[in-house]
Amino acid sequence: MSITFVWTIVLVIAIIVEAITVDLVSIWFGLGAIAALIGEFFGLDQTLQIVLFTIISIVCIFVTRPLAKKYLRGNTIKTNLDRVIGKHCLVTETITADNKGEVKVMGTLWMATSLNNMTIQAGEYAEIVSIEGAHVIVKKINRESGDDGL
Template sequence: MYNDLFGVSPMIFWLILTVILAVSEILTLGLTTIWFALGALAAFISCIMGASLPLQIVVFIIVSVIALLLVRPVSLKLLSGKIVKTNIDALIGRKVNVSKDIDNIKETGNVILDGTTWNARSLEDDVVISSGETVVIEKVEGNKLIVKRA
């Protein structure tokens, strides 16, 4: 009754789908298609074991959903802790000293960061931060550090 799936045997279909989804995951590294690749692999194995096509489809759906719901949150949690901030991202949250009063209205303000003078602006337009104060870098916009009082 079910001799083919999209014009090929179910075994070949599940194998091709597994490879396509796995390669897609390798290229994107977004933890999006790996769960469905696992489901396709499970369907492929069930096909080898002689399961009917409807059962293979059910296996694909169940394994994909279970992997997505149970494993993805744990994977994201483990991977997110190992990301090391670099370049501009590494500046966010650092404390620096104000070397020239920061006044957004007058468009003035500097801070010293690692021995280099940076233009700085306050996170809030109506706040003037005096020279000598310590501030925290909130974000970077072009060549300006956006800061707030520590």
């Protein structure tokens, strides 16, 4: 079996896997196979072709994977719960490093943990930083007058 045939098979398999998954899991190996085929065309030794395939594949993974994850992220489902992020809330049950507490925001009670495991006493105010699963992450604030939808 010739090395040209091997690189062609690697390229075809990478393209088929990529077409099936559409998650950019094998395209880099296809690019590496193309580089190795070019090396074969120019008469490079098989060892150098393997090195070329490996280097091109690894470089492509490290250069393009972060960009692909950033721009092709299709599994993110936005919900209307995201609207509570940045809102001020009233702590109704004390939040400690060891125990989740509870906060009230926009008329709804949420289980809560604090950013950096700070203790926030019941009756104090906090700002919702993010949502993790079924609870919110909050940071303590000094509330000034004004209604924030509590």
